[in-house]
Amino acid sequence: MGTFLLAGALVLTGCTSKDSGTPLGVGDKPAGDTGPAPKAKIVADPGVDAKDVPVLKPIRISVTDGQLTDVSVTNADGKAVKGEVAADKLSWANSEHLGYGKTYTYSAKAMGSDNKPVELKGTFTTMNPAKQARATVNPIDNATVGVGMPISVKFQEGFAPKDKAAVEKALKVETTPKVEGSWAWLSASQVDWRPKEYWPANTKVNVSANLYGVDFGNGxxxxxxxxxxxxxxxxxxxxxxxxxxxxxxxxxxxxxxxPSSNGSDADPDRNTPNGTMIVMTREEVGDFSNPKYGYTNVKKKWSLRISNHGEYIHENEENRANIGRNNTSHGCVNLLESDAKALFDTTLLGDPVEVTGAKASMPTTSDVNDWLFSWDKWKSMSALK
Known part of the structure; x- marks a missing residue:
C-alpha cells in the first residue's frame, strides 16, 4: 500500500471538465469505449488545471466504489504537502495551507471494489493577489504587562481592511483563567481586545491572528x-x-x-484630564520641551507616559515647592525625584492610571483609549454584531 503524503501550506482543487465544469473522476468511461469501466472513481477538489485557487480552500481527494492506496500532493520544488487519508481510506485532506501563486501536482491511486486499479493525476495553481497586507500584535511574546493592557492588532501603514468582520473572525484570544472581553475597532486599521474589567492578576494569554489568506475585501x-x-x-x-x-x-x-502637583486647575487645557489611561512607555529620562509654552530642552527623570495627549507622570524637582500643595503643571503629574524613582521601579506597561477631579476629560484620540469607553459602547464598536 502506498504512502500518503501532504506538505507545505497549500490548497487542492477538484478535477473538472473544461467543457461542462462537472467534476471529472478517474473511472469515467470515455465516449466510444464499449468496454466495462472500472467501478472506482477518484475525484479531486480543486480540480485538474484549476486556476486562482484560494490558499485557504481545503484540498480533498476522494474515491467511490474503492479505497485509496496512494496519495501524493507536492509543490513546484517536489516537497510534499502535509495531509492525511481518512481511516476508511475513502478520502484525503490537507493539513496545511497553500502558498500564494504556486503550482501543485497531485497523484492519487485507488483499488476498486472490482479489484481494478484507477489513478488520477493533475496540477492546479493558487491565486496570487496583488495586495497582501501585514499585521502586528501587541503585547509581544513573553511580555509581562499590567492589568489594564489591551491586545492590539494593527495593519501596515496605509492599509485599512474593508471587511472588518472577516478580520475579527480570524482573531482568537485564549486565557487562563477564562476572561470576558471583546474586540473593538479604534481606527480603520486597528482593532483592540479589552477585558470587561481589568485582567485578573497572573492571567496567561494566547493571541492568534490567523490572517493568512483571509480576504479583506481590498487585499x-x-x-x-x-x-x-x-x-x-x-x-x-x-x-x-x-x-x-x-x-x-x-x-x-x-x-x-x-505627594504630587497635577495639571493647572484654572485652565482646562492644562488639566490632568479625567479618565482611565494606562502606562504606555517607561523612560528613564523624558523630553518635555514645549515651544508653545516657551520652554525647550526640558528633560525629566523617571517618566511614565499615560497618553499621546501630552500627559506623563515624572519627577519635577523644579516644582518641589508646589508638589503636594498646588496644581501648577501643564497636565503632567509631578513627583519628587525619590518618589518618581520608587514608582518607576514598581510599574509595568499596562498599569491603569485612574484620574478624577479635573474639569476636563481625556479625549478619546489618545493612542491607547480603550478604557475611556463604557463596556456597552466598547462592544458596539465590534464589526461582529
Whole structure:
C-alpha cells in the first residue's frame, strides 16, 4: 500500500471538465469505449488545471466504489504537502495551507471494489493577489504587562481592511483563567481586545491572528501572527487632582502615597484630564520641551507616559515647592525625584492610571483609549454584531 503524503501550506482543487465544469473522476468511461469501466472513481477538489485557487480552500481527494492506496500532493520544488487519508481510506485532506501563486501536482491511486486499479493525476495553481497586507500584535511574546493592557492588532501603514468582520473572525484570544472581553475597532486599521474589567492578576494569554489568506475585501492577509504573554500583579495608580497626591493600590490595598502637583486647575487645557489611561512607555529620562509654552530642552527623570495627549507622570524637582500643595503643571503629574524613582521601579506597561477631579476629560484620540469607553459602547464598536 502506498504512502500518503501532504506538505507545505497549500490548497487542492477538484478535477473538472473544461467543457461542462462537472467534476471529472478517474473511472469515467470515455465516449466510444464499449468496454466495462472500472467501478472506482477518484475525484479531486480543486480540480485538474484549476486556476486562482484560494490558499485557504481545503484540498480533498476522494474515491467511490474503492479505497485509496496512494496519495501524493507536492509543490513546484517536489516537497510534499502535509495531509492525511481518512481511516476508511475513502478520502484525503490537507493539513496545511497553500502558498500564494504556486503550482501543485497531485497523484492519487485507488483499488476498486472490482479489484481494478484507477489513478488520477493533475496540477492546479493558487491565486496570487496583488495586495497582501501585514499585521502586528501587541503585547509581544513573553511580555509581562499590567492589568489594564489591551491586545492590539494593527495593519501596515496605509492599509485599512474593508471587511472588518472577516478580520475579527480570524482573531482568537485564549486565557487562563477564562476572561470576558471583546474586540473593538479604534481606527480603520486597528482593532483592540479589552477585558470587561481589568485582567485578573497572573492571567496567561494566547493571541492568534490567523490572517493568512483571509480576504479583506481590498487585499489578502500576508501571514499569521501570534503572541503569548502574561498579566503581572494587580497595580492601579489613582490621582484625584484636588488632593495633590498619587495613590498606588497593589492587589486592592493601598501600597504607597506620593505627594504630587497635577495639571493647572484654572485652565482646562492644562488639566490632568479625567479618565482611565494606562502606562504606555517607561523612560528613564523624558523630553518635555514645549515651544508653545516657551520652554525647550526640558528633560525629566523617571517618566511614565499615560497618553499621546501630552500627559506623563515624572519627577519635577523644579516644582518641589508646589508638589503636594498646588496644581501648577501643564497636565503632567509631578513627583519628587525619590518618589518618581520608587514608582518607576514598581510599574509595568499596562498599569491603569485612574484620574478624577479635573474639569476636563481625556479625549478619546489618545493612542491607547480603550478604557475611556463604557463596556456597552466598547462592544458596539465590534464589526461582529
Amino acid at each position: 489578502y492577509g500576508k501571514s499569521d501572527v501570534t503572541s503569548k504573554f502574561s498579566i503581572g500583579r494587580n497595580q492601579v495608580l489613582k490621582v484625584n487632582t484636588p488632593d495633590h497626591k498619587l495613590l498606588v493600590y497593589r492587589n486592592g490595598s493601598l501600597a504607597a502615597t506620593y
